[in-house]
Amino acid sequence: MSRVDCLPVLKMGTSSLWERSIEVQNIDAKDLQPLVDSMAISRHVYQGVGIAASQIGINKRVIVFGIESVNSRYPHRPLVPLTVLVNPVFEPLSDEMEEEWEGCLSIPGLRGLVPRYRDIKYAGYALDGSRIEREATGFHARIIQHECDHLDGRLYPSRIKDFTKFAFEDTLKSL
Numbered sequence: 783m784s785r786v787d788c789l790p791v792l793k794m795g796t797s798s799l800w801e802r803s804i805e806v807q808n809i810d811a812k813d814l815q816p817l818v819d820s821m822a823i824s825r826h827v828y829q830g831v832g833i834a835a836s837q838i839g840i841n842k843r844v845i846v847f848g849i850e851s852v853n854s855r856y857p858h859r860p861l862v863p864l865t866v867l868v869n870p871v872f873e874p875l876s877d878e879m880e881e882e883w884e885g886c887l888s889i890p891g892l893r894g895l896v897p898r899y900r901d902i903k904y905a906g907y908a909l910d911g912s913r914i915e916r917e918a919t920g921f922h923a924r925i926i927q928h929e930c931d932h933l934d935g936r937l938y939p940s941r942i943k944d945f946t947k948f949a950f951e952d953t954l955k956s957l
């Protein structure tokens with residue numbers, strides 16, 4: 783890809799979304815930049831907070847996420863720096879879980895109440911190969927867990943405990 787393309791985000795039903803993505807063996811910025819640019823553009827166009835490479839049809843373990851300003855899909859959320867993470871991993875810092883309404887660009891128009899670990903630490907690599915390690919809580923931690931699920935071929939409806947809490951956005955008064 784020699785230019786930045788806005789690739790359509792794949793929707794649930796596409797079989798590759800249920801496949802485990804593979805680790806990037808050699809983190810080469812030149813190699814990954816076109817993919818990351820496409821992900822960033824798609825994320826922006828579709829107004830998501832995060833996107834996994836698998837959502838644009840590339841099953842590599844790369845995610846792009848952040849909340850740089852007020853996001854129309856998730857207003858009133860804390861800011862999270864725009865981050866590219868290659869081969870991300872996370873672990874919970876406690877057993878504490880919390881449920882929140884969650885959406886996904888691959889499942890447009892729907893939201894579900896999904897339990898996630900409240901506090902995690904996560905790590906991965908930036909495009910220049912440097913290691914990123916952070917602790918996150920709440921919505922920030924949720925984004926990481928959601929995107930890592932994508933890399934493992936998992937979509938949030940499979941984590942919903944109560945299917946009365948799986949709903950079209952326009953039926954929900956407040957999120």
Ligand code: NI
Pocket residue numbers: 885886887888928932
């Ligand atoms: Ni998603």
